[in-house]
Amino acid sequence: MIVNVTLRQLRVFQAVAEERNFSRAGDRVGLTQPAVSRAIVELESQLGVKLLDRTTREVVLTEAGQSLALRLDRALDELDQTLAEVHGMAGARRGKVRVASSPTLSANLMPACIAECARRDPEIELVLLDRIQQDVLDSVRAGEVDFGVVVEPPSAEDLHCEAILDDPFCLVMAPGHRLADKASVRWPMLDGEPLVLLDYASGSRRLIDDALAAHRVRCEVRQQVGHPTTAFRMVEQGIGISVMPAMAMPPMGLPALVVRPLLPKIQRSIMLVHRRNRAPSPLAQRVWALIREVAGQRVRR
CATH class of the missing domain: 3.40.190.10 (Periplasmic binding protein-like II)
Known part of the structure; x- marks a missing residue:
């Protein structure tokens, strides 16, 4: 089955999912409310599944809509970055890197890493997802984040791990x-x-x-x-x-x-982890190296 989903439909859905309002989503993507509604209907038709429950008062994501929204931000970010690199607009120096980290590490290691990234590479936006360990590992495996910072996991056959x-x-x-x-x-x-x-x-x-x-x-x-x-x-x-x-x-x-x-x-052992068969992007690799360096400075102190 070939699904003819357009980039425009995905960006419209992303706006609706975040705004939970068709009018505000239309303002964000430069479309009228009827055009937004039409794009969502076309997307649902192509996918064969209902993405939104719409009433006169609210817009609620269905289970399928939540699943799509969860992965869509990262997919569109990667597409934007790829297009920018191909067209020479920003090379590999500008973009967003998502890192998931368990709470103790989020509180006691990652703030220094985020501050150092902002100082050294202001064109990289380091987005931290503060989650319990299992959720961090699930996010890495699902591709929701570029990589994770965790305590040594009990099972990691599908992950590339580096102790820092x-x-x-x-x-x-x-x-x-x-x-x-x-x-x-x-x-x-x-x-x-x-x-x-x-x-x-x-x-x-x-x-x-x-x-x-x-x-x-x-x-x-x-x-x-x-x-x-x-x-x-x-x-x-x-x-x-x-x-x-x-x-x-x-x-x-x-x-x-x-x-x-x-x-x-x-x-x-505190480790950086990513999916074994999927290397991080060049931007994510730079953030990976930065976190490793900040951790090393902590050890020396």
Whole structure:
């Protein structure tokens, strides 16, 4: 089956999907409202599926419309970039690069990368998608982003991975805890302690569980949370102690808590990942190299 979809129809749908209004979409693409409606009807006819539910008050994407809208921005961005390069309008120096990153990395690594990209390559727009680890991997596999920044994934046969940073785990506890006066803490010393840990949406939780099991540490996990800050507040209230990656520590430290290295040192590996059989664009490769460089500077510091 040959689908004769035009670029104009796709751009009209993109505008409607973002504006959720035919009049505003028409203003954006320079068409009248009837012309916008006609383009959408033609697109739906070519695809054989309904993309929008339209009422007098709102425009709602159907499941098929959501699926198309999710991938369309990237596809049109790539097409625009390709056409610009072919016509010599911007070469490979101008464009948008989408990077997905898990929350701890989004907060503690990516801001420096975005700032450095803006300083060094102002013609590149680095767009960050802040998502839980599994959603980052799904976005990479679906081609929604150019690449991802993640904690080492458990399964990566279909991904090209490059480790850029090792991040050790440490112990976080209240000042009065029995282990707080030690310069470092060995994993077996956690046996029997109540824990507040990141939940399984975090790429780190699997590694923490493995480390506890490897050292035969048996603990009650009293709370599982989605963000390190929540865990820190619970530790302050005496609910338990916490094992956290060092990168989760805020830049100004934790004045109300005590942080100690855990021995033997166990680290999570921070990686850049893209689909194995699809090399990133030249622009994405430049951002990839920049993130690797910023991570390297962090290690040296």
